[in-house]
Amino acid sequence: MAAQFGLFIISLIANTFSAFSGGGAGLLQFPALIFLGLPFAIALATHKVASVALGVGAAFRHYKERNLHLQLSVLMVVSGVPGVLLGAWGILAVPEQAAQIALGLLTIGLGIYSVCKPKLGTENLFQQLTLKRAMAAGCGLFIIGILNGSLTSGTGLFVTLWLVSYLKLDYQRAVAHTLVWVGVIWNGTGAGLLGVLGQVHWSWLPALLAGSLLGGYFGAHLSIKKGSQVIKRAFETVTILVGLALLVKAF
Incomplete structure (x- = not known):
């Protein structure tokens, strides 16, 4: 029971921050599963399954605000799922240490890039997707989908x-699309395949799912109330912390 309660608290905190800033739940949740004794592959599959509830919880809150764009939502699903x-x-063919070092440096770079662009994501300037823009955006989503899987x-x-x-x-709408489509569809797809290829630690899932579901809802609520400027700062903080954590873990 103590372990289940600890998992719930870790999951709640990690997923609240993730839903507020647009990602990074694995910063706390995934290492915690390994620390508690799960092998890497089982911890990965279990984390992916639990993270689906993050998207579900966030979707409930963002749906009320009508923050989702249909054309972009379809593009995210069609482009990201194959990746x-x-x-x-x-995953088994990738050298884990090299991948984590590269991902850590790139993630830190994301935060620094956003810091250096004060106006980035503070206004919603999204326009209807032309075929050229949709194809370019889809290629980027496909590549990120590979990393996600x-x-x-x-x-x-x-x-x-x-x-x-x-x-x-703007950051508020971007976070909404990330949480719903990456959280539910991308992570659900990865969890399903990893569950078939590997193994899920089912007895820990109730606590993780509860924390992810509530954290997703609370984090989405905070992002809607605080606005894009505050989300931008949270995004920059989380990206740099995630990147540093990956580098520490790799070495």
Whole structure:
């Protein structure tokens, strides 16, 4: 019972911050599963399954605000899911240390880039997608999908910044799309494949799912109330922390 309660608290905190800033739940949740004794592959599959509830909880809150764009939502699903499947299928072929170092440096770079662009994501300048822009955006989402399927921390942050920097959404709407479509569809796809290829620690899932569901809702509520400027600062903080955590873990 003590372990279950600890898992719930860790999951609640991690997913609240993730839903507020647009990603990074794996910063606390995934290492905690390993620390409590799960092997890497089982911890990864279990974390992916639990993270689906993050998107579900956030979706309930963002749906009320009508923050989701239909055309962009379809593009995220169609472009990202094949990448997720490819990444999850090829995870065993990737050298773990090298991947974590590269991902850590890149994630820190995301935060620094956002800091250096004071106006980035503070206004919603999204326009209807032309075929050319949709194809370019889809390619970026496919590549991030590969990372999402194969790695554990920070890939939701990549999607958030891609939507802000290339498609010109504000942080609030970008986070909404990331949480719903990456959280539910991308992570659900990766969890399903990893569950088939590996193993899920089912007895720990009730606490993790409860924390993810509530954290997703609370974090989404905070992001709606605080606005894009505060979310931008949270995004920058979380990206740098996630990147540093990945580097420490790799070494």
